[in-house]
Amino acid sequence: MTAPERRLLLSPYSGVLRDAIHPHLGTAQRIIVPNHRSRHELIPWRSPHPRPVTLTQLAQDTLQHAGWTALPARDSERWICDALSALPLTTLAPIRERDGTVTCLMKLIGEFQRSHLHPATLLQIAAPGREQDAAQVYAVYHARCVAERRYDAAGAEHHAALLDDVTCGATVVHGFAYIDAAQTALLHRVCGPGSVMTLPAAAGGSARTQETRMALIGCGWIPEPLLGRPHTAGDDAIHGFLTGTLVPDLTAGESGDIEGEVRACLRQVGDRLAAGTPPEQLAILVRNEGVYLDTLADVAAEYRIPLRSGQRRPLLSTGVGQLLQAWLDAHTQGWTFRACEALLTHPLIDRPDLLERARILRSTAPAGLDAWGDGLRWLALPDHTTWRGALIGTVERMLTEFGLLTRCEGDPPLNRLVRTLLQHLGASVQRTASCTREAVLAFFGSLLRSVQVPALTGKSAVAVLNPLGALGCAFEGVWILGLSDGIFPAARRDHPLIDTPTRQRWSAQGVHVPDVRSLASVEDALILAMLGTARSTLVISRPRRGLDGEPLRPSPYWNRLRAGQGPAALDAGSAGEQELRHALAGPCSPRVTVGAAIERTRALRLATPHSGRLTEAPIVSSQPWTLADLHVATTCRMRWWLESGLQLTSRRRAWDDLARAALEGALGGGAPASDQRAARALDLEARRLQQSGVWRPGALWPAQRLELLNRIRRVVTTGDVLTPGATPLPVPRDATLTLAAHGHRFQLQLELDRVEDTPQGRRVTVYRRTGATGASGPLTPDMQLALTIHAAHADHGRYVALDTGYAFGTLHHVARPNRDSPITQARDLLAQLGDRLAAGDVQPLHTPDHALCRRCPVHAVCRVRRVAVAA
Helix, strand or coil: CCCCCCEEEECCCHHHHHHHHHHHHHHCCEEEECCHHHHHHHCCCCCCCCCCEEHHHHHHHHHHHCCCEECCHHHHHHHHHHHHHHCCCCCCHHHCCCHHHHHHHHHHHHHHHHCCCCHHHHHHHCCCCHHHHHHHHHHHHHHHHHHHCEECCCCHHHHHHCCCCCCCECEEECCCCCCCHHHHHHHHHHECCCCEEEECCCCCCCHHHHHHHHHHHHCCCEEEECCCCCCCHHHHHHHHHHHCCCEEEEEEEEECCHHHHHHHHHHHHHHHHHCCCCHHHEEEEECCHHHHHHHHHHHHHHHCCCEEECCEEEHHHCHHHHHHHHHHHHHHCCCCHHHHHHHHCCCCCCCHHHHHHHHHHCCCCCCCCHHHCHHHHHHCCCCEEEHHHHHHHHHHHHHHHCCHHHHCCCCHHHHHHHHHHHHHHHHHHCCCCEEEHHHHHHHHHHHHHHCEEECCECCCCEEEECHHHHCCCCEEEEEEECCECECCCECCCCCCCCCHHHHHHHHHCCCCCCCHHHHHHHHHHHHHHHHCCEEEEEEEEEECECCCCCECCECHHHHHHCEEECCCCCCCCCHHHHHHHHHHHCCCCHHHHHHHHHHHHHHHCCCCHHHCECCCCCCHHHCEECHHHHHHHHHCHHHHHHHHHCCCCCCCCHHHHHHHHHHHHHCCCCCCCCHHHHHHHHHHHHHHHHHHCCCCCCCCHHHHHHHHHHHHHHHHHHCCCCCCCCEECCCCCEEEEEEEECCEEEEEEEECCEEEEECCEEEEEEEECCCCCCCCCCCCHHHHHHHHHHHHCCCEEEEEECCCCCEEEEEECCCCCCCCCHHHHHHHHHHHHHHHHHCCECCCCCCCCCCHHHHCCCHHHHCHHHHHHHC
16 A cells, blocks of 8 residues: 655645635644644644644754754854854954954854754865855854754754654645745654645745745645635735736725834734624734834723733833833943933832932032932842842832832733733742842843733734734735835845855756746745635725834835725724813814813913913912022013923022032131132031932033133132121021012012121122022013112122122112112112002913013913914
């Protein structure tokens, strides 16, 4: 009796191949599929048939049974580096130390292994130079793999096919669109008589699939064409693709960009889910998951559509990983303000008080954790600690106090990420030995890069798959995105070491390594496989622009499919989209109507709170006023309200405080001035400002300190600070004054820099930078000095320039002021201010040229210039 032959079932239609393979499953000793998802598509759970395995899994199991172990990528890089340093190379010798050389060789070695090349054969045909260098590195790498019985990710099938003892039996192979040379060799070893394999090969199809068919026939497989007709939506699309005919039931849509394409897709998916289709029966297929995953995740969260992807990414790319990386960066950067802000204002941290603290500190940017409060010092690891103390006392405490563990109860994706992190920390927590801070930071840096987590982890979710993940699968509804040139098909480039002419010359000598044309034909095989996954509904789409905003031409596949209809009108996928659609159509939601009314009233300068008319007037007498507050309020009441009332900005000038402290320190003991006293007072003030969070020294502070002390020395020696016969008086830095202004009472807090007894009477001195704010405006410097003299009960006062030391703006006290006196003018001006504020009037300043608005720190909120232009 003749032994059964190995049969190769050929049909371009995926549905026909699925129907043809089912009768052979009962007699198979082994079932091989291309990916894990297709295992469940082919064999139901708890089926009596053998459990399907992937070809890679079969190769790894075969190697491990023979005593081989997996080789991590970092060890592969090290082996290639060792080969580069030991071999007598020519072309690669000058660049052997570059990281790009190792990466390039790793990719090339993977191609050689998938092409099932023996190193000796390659060495015989390789020309001197770069070819010989690459062949020698491959030979050394291959020999080391065999000697140490190690295999890498790309070489599992290659090494498994070379083993002496391989189990052979009747095997069913289903779902592949093409296979490489190493896989062909392995299947030849493991598939015995009675084996059956399906392959979607047909005229007009992929050249790579035809190459696979010829290779299998050369290994003894008997081709058997199937005569079934297309009976699914995917098969109809394949028929139209191969024959160039119209596909009547195919839906196609173009979008302006990738986000619009994703939104259109997910709205259709949402409609199918709302109609009762299980999410497991729907799939979104993309050629490059890296282009689409982030957009899909964001829009799906907005639409509340669960998605699941087989793509894995490092923990570092997740929100939890970014939070831990910010914690690591804060240590390595010395807890600068920017590092602290990135950590303590991370979106995963549920601490509104830290956001408010960041807003207050942003204008001065102090360094260190002390500026953020005394209760956060535990975040900084000491120089020497223990593993348990670092991981539980700091990391787990961070997850607890920042609210992540609480949020895990209602956020399943976050819960999975935190659980994965804690699981990987479990082994290290048991270590009781002491360690250094650098060891802990290095451990976490390696952990964030090495731990892989699923990109989309929805449970009972719509699948997001790349072409290789979709092989052998079938879904009721399929959406294929990205049919634009450059996205699908993906661009292919020559390898920098072994280019297409070299590969063609090798092929003529019997050594076949796929060239660019052969690799490009893989795209044809993938598009046919993706089309074949649809049972009842198939939708294709493409963006007109890429992520970079550049225009994209239609893909050849888009033109070849010749879709018969466009997508139907879709409902809005979220409340925001529905609101926008209604606004564009005419009727607006109440929120949009209110916002539009606010903008109209601002443009017309009508009396509303947004234009400076408050419903509840601020009480003048209930708050302290500084001269800076009065100057801003009398110049532009809107700026005063936004800065002081809403506290949007801070006007504190740390450099003026430092210069005052140094100058008063130098003069603290009277004449002569002392540099030591100035330095001591300056350091005390710097420490006070830094601890209060209003100032950050910075890297140049030592040089700036010396420059400031030298300037103070010049001010004291050449200026008018010290005058003969003047005796300093011990007065407080701040003086209060209750000023009555026509029914309004202002509680003034005035800075008295220096009060002295002179032969002309008591004198008050105010330090001010030359050209400081206040020289222009309704509240003139004379008015401000008159108020200061009145508060200090002095006879006269003066300004002294902090940068030069010269006196200017001397003013004498007037016992009976007239209408032209500065104190009277100040009372009248404050009376007007009090009347305006009592009426709730905080309207912005309107001037023809808007000169002050150009440097106003709250102009983005006030927008008076924009309103004026619109009006």
